[in-house]
Amino acid sequence: MPGTLLRQPNFTALVALIWLLVALALLLAHWERTAETLLDTDDAMRLVQMRAWLAGQGWFDLGQPRLQPPIGYDSHWSRLIDAGLAGLFLILTPFTDALSAERLMRAWWPLLWLLPCIAGMVAIAWRIAGREAATVALLLALVGVPAYQQFTPGRIDHHNVQIALTLLAVAATVWSDRKRWCAIAAGAISGVALAIGFESLPYLAACGAAFALRSIADRDAAPALRDYGLALAAATCAAFLISVGPDRWTRSLCDAIALNGAAAAICGGLILALSGFLAHRHALTRAASVAAAGCAAMAVLLLLEPRCINGPFAMVDAAIWPAWHDHVRELQPLASVLEVNPLTAVAIGAFPVAALVAACILLYQPNFRRDFGPLVTAAVFFCAAITMVAAIRAFSYATWLGMPLVAVLAVRLFAVFRLNTLVARFATSVMVTPMVLSAGAITVAYAAGLDDKDSFARPAMQPCFQNASYADLARLPPGLVVADISFGPYLLALTPHSVMAAPYHRLSEGIRVAHGALATPPDEARQILARARANYLMVCGSRPPDGLAESGRGGSLWGRLQAGAAPDWLARVPVAGPFAVYRIAGSAAR
Numbered sequence: 001m002p003g004t005l006l007r008q009p010n011f012t013a014l015v016a017l018i019w020l021l022v023a024l025a026l027l028l029a030h031w032e033r034t035a036e037t038l039l040d041t042d043d044a045m046r047l048v049q050m051r052a053w054l055a056g057q058g059w060f061d062l063g064q065p066r067l068q069p070p071i072g073y074d075s076h077w078s079r080l081i082d083a084g085l086a087g088l089f090l091i092l093t094p095f096t097d098a099l100s101a102e103r104l105m106r107a108w109w110p111l112l113w114l115l116p117c118i119a120g121m122v123a124i125a126w127r128i129a130g131r132e133a134a135t136v137a138l139l140l141a142l143v144g145v146p147a148y149q150q151f152t153p154g155r156i157d158h159h160n161v162q163i164a165l166t167l168l169a170v171a172a173t174v175w176s177d178r179k180r181w182c183a184i185a186a187g188a189i190s191g192v193a194l195a196i197g198f199e200s201l202p203y204l205a206a207c208g209a210a211f212a213l214r215s216i217a218d219r220d221a222a223p224a225l226r227d228y229g230l231a232l233a234a235a236t237c238a239a240f241l242i243s244v245g246p247d248r249w250t251r252s253l254c255d256a257i258a259l260n261g262a263a264a265a266i267c268g269g270l271i272l273a274l275s276g277f278l279a280h281r282h283a284l285t286r287a288a289s290v291a292a293a294g295c296a297a298m299a300v301l302l303l304l305e306p307r308c309i310n311g312p313f314a315m316v317d318a319a320i321w322p323a324w325h326d327h328v329r330e331l332q333p334l335a336s337v338l339e340v341n342p343l344t345a346v347a348i349g350a351f352p353v354a355a356l357v358a359a360c361i362l363l364y365q366p367n368f369r370r371d372f373g374p375l376v377t378a379a380v381f382f383c384a385a386i387t388m389v390a391a392i393r394a395f396s397y398a399t400w401l402g403m404p405l406v407a408v409l410a411v412r413l414f415a416v417f418r419l420n421t422l423v424a425r426f427a428t429s430v431m432v433t434p435m436v437l438s439a440g441a442i443t444v445a446y447a448a449g450l451d452d453k454d455s456f457a458r459p460a461m462q463p464c465f466q467n468a469s470y471a472d473l474a475r476l477p478p479g480l481v482v483a484d485i486s487f488g489p490y491l492l493a494l495t496p497h498s499v500m501a502a503p504y505h506r507l508s509e510g511i512r513v514a515h516g517a518l519a520t521p522p523d524e525a526r527q528i529l530a531r532a533r534a535n536y537l538m539v540c541g542s543r544p545p546d547g548l549a550e551s552g553r554g555g556s557l558w559g560r561l562q563a564g565a566a567p568d569w570l571a572r573v574p575v576a577g578p579f580a581v582y583r584i585a586g587s588a589a590r
Contacts, residue, residue: 011131018138019118022148023111030153034107037465041503042157043106044489049075050082050156054089060245066498067488068510069480076256076506078196078243081158085109107153113160114151117400120167125404127174127373129411136429137407143433146351147399158197163396165193166200170380170401173207174373176224183211183227187269191235194265195243195257198312202383203397208232210376212272212290216283225290226276233269236262252305255312255505260304268297317508323515324485324503327546330393337392342450343442348395350441351434352385355402358409377404399434406432463578464540470494472575479535482517484545485510487538500532518558519548522567525557529584537570537582 038044048064057063059079067073088109092101118141125137141147150159172186190204208228215225240262244251252260271293275286307314316325325331338345359378362368369375381401387394410429419425430436463469464487474495481497488502500517501510513532517525518539529537539561544553553559560566561580570582 011134014135014138015119015122016115018142019115022118022142022144023114026111026148026151027107027153031107034103034154035467037154037462037467038106038490038493039152039154040157041486041489042159043154044493045075045502045504046077046081046085046156046158047102047106048489048492049077050085050089053079053082054086058245060248064492066492067502068500068507069498071509073502073504073507073510075504076253077158078256080192080195080243081156081161084161085156088112106156110151110153110155110160113164114148117151117160117164117167120164120171121400121403123171124167124174124373124377124401125407127171127178128371128377128404129408132414133404133408133411136410136425137403139426139429140403140407140433143430143435144399144403145435146347146438147396147403147434150396159199159393159396162193162196162200163400165189165196166203166397167400169193169200169204169207170377173210174376176211176228177214177221177372180223180227183224184231186211187228187231187233188235190232191237191239191265194236194261195239198255198261199393200397202387203380203401206380206383207376208268208272210372210379212293214372215275216287216290219279219281219283219286222276222279224276226273229269229271229273229276229293231269233266233273236265236269252308254305254308254310254314260301260308263304264297264301267300268293271296313505316505317512320505320508320511320515323519323547324511325505328503331391334389334392340454341452343445343452345392346441346445346450347438348392349388350437351406352388352395352398352402354432354437355381355398355405356385358402358405361409362405362412374408377401381405403434458543461541461543465490467494469540469577469579472577473497473538473579473581476536476573476575476581480533481536481538482514482529482532482534483538484518484540485514487540488514497536500534515545515547518545519552519556521555522557522560526567526569530586534584536573537584538579540579 033039038047049062052064053059062075062077062079064073064075085105089101089105092104095101096104118138121141122134122137126134150163169186169189172182172189176182176186186207190207193200193204211221211225211228214221236257240257240259243257244259244262248258250259252258272290275289275293278289279286302309313325329337334345334349337348359381362374363378381398384394384398384401388398407429410432413419413428414425419428470490473491474497476495476497478496479498480500481491482500483491485501485503485507488499491497491499492502499510501507501514513528517528517532517534517537520528539558542562544558548556548558553562557567561570561582566572566582569585571585573581573583575581
């Protein structure tokens with residue numbers, strides 16, 4: 001955070017107060033739920049991974065032998081998140097029992113990351129339009145319910161960490177023309193973020209481009225480019241060594257930090273740093289040098305693994321796309337969500353649309369277009385908005401990155417309409433908060449006759465994800481369970497069983513087996529299960545597996561089980577709760 005902000009003790013205290021109010025409100029609203037469910041498949045799987053490390057699994061060993069046996073599953077998630085979760089868990093352990101400490105850890109982990117997220121966002125607003133804009137931005141954060149999705153107590157996957165690091169990287173970038181250390185911070189944070197995951201890559205790349213373009217336009221920006229490039233290269237190298245074991249240093253991947261991605265970032269950073277050291281007199285020469293950095297980084301990335309040109313899922317088995325990947329809700333384009341869940345799409349898009357309008361209005365002003373900080377903020381927000389249109393999971397980034405822009409526009413409106421009283425300014429600011437805009441958009445859409453064709457929350461399936469529903473399952477003799485892939489992480493976290501599949505793109509064989517067992521006729525399904533040496537088959541709820549077309553449901557094993565016509569090679573196991581569990585004939589639980 002910039003020094004000007006830190007030198008305002010009252011404002012710093014205000015940031016802490018707003019965070020505390022939001023954190024306590026979220027905790028009160030969701031505390032009971034942290035005992036009822038693990039919230040999401042990723043949260044359940046992260047808990048499994050953290051427990052395995054605490055139980056003695058090696059730092060570089062991210063394998064899960066209970067998933068997709070006998071092949072197992074090699075996770076692409078960062079061990080750094082496990083270390084943070086485990087550290088918080090161990091801090092809490094002396095004060096309570098292990099179960100309560102784990103619950104407290106799950107509740108407070110996302111709330112802790114909300115603080116740097118708010119601080120980074122407010123620092124961006126301060127850089128653009130001063131303390132007044134930062135104050136309005138704080139109000140937006142206070143009434144920013146849609147922005148809290150990834151910070152809900154219980155969310156222990158990597159999304160909240162990536163959002164916070166992105167906001168900090170952008171804040172450091174926009175302040176880098178005023179505070180030299182901010183360039184170093186931007187490069188270092190970017191390197192750490194790459195170790196966590198690639199979800200924030202578009203926004204980190206936009207920050208890097210900002211440093212490069214500024215150095216072209218202004219020769220005096222060379223030191224910032226040099227500092228950023230060196231910090232990026234050093235942080236990426238450290239992240240690679242911390243995240244990747246020596247036995248895998250030569251392996252290239254598209255979905256996690258590996259040789260190709262690390263080498264590309266290090267190469268690009270070093271060439272950018274060299275450009276900063278040389279500080280060429282002519283703009284064309286400076287442009288050529290930074291272009292060389294970009295070309296070199298891309299060349300290294302693609303020479304080591306050409307398939308990565310198609311994105312992080314380039315190495316995914318194409319067979320699992322129709323069976324699972326095409327149906328992942330967070331990866332759906334906004335247009336598809338608008339067609340099936342218009343109210344959800346409106347709620348998601350309301351505030352980013354307002355931020356887009358704010359950015360366009362502000363960019364119309366010459367002083368805004370000529371200022372490095374506002375230009376970078378708008379550019380990174382545009383990246384988030386475009387990414388959100390392609391995949392709705394980016395809406396959290398678009399919301400947080402849009403807050404400074406809306407806050408600055410609100411301050412401009414104060415001047416235009418001569419809103420000089422505190423009440424008038426407060427009322428105007430509240431009207432443009434994420435919660436009010438989303439609620440208003442939903443109300444208008446509903447009044448216009450729009451309604452979700454399929455509930456995005458899928459309330460009928462909620463009992464299938466409740467912790468208590470797995471109690472009887474956990475008492476059965478341990479064995480290999482084949483079920484809808486959504487239940488896999490919960491089975492791993494809440495029972496001693498092994499599972500064939502979970503919703504992760506590296507599990508192509510397990511996903512094919514699990515989907516095939518439920519989506520094919522009983523005779524074919526029996527052969528699939530026999531080859532997998534499965535012990536139990538489990539179904540829950542009336543929602544068919546993803547990828548099972550309506551025309552094929554009646555003849556599938558899943559359809560037969562829904563109709564109460566289980567084949568004779570499946571023996572129903574009596575368990576309490578919403579699950580229908582069958583022991584497969586000829587198998588012996590192990």
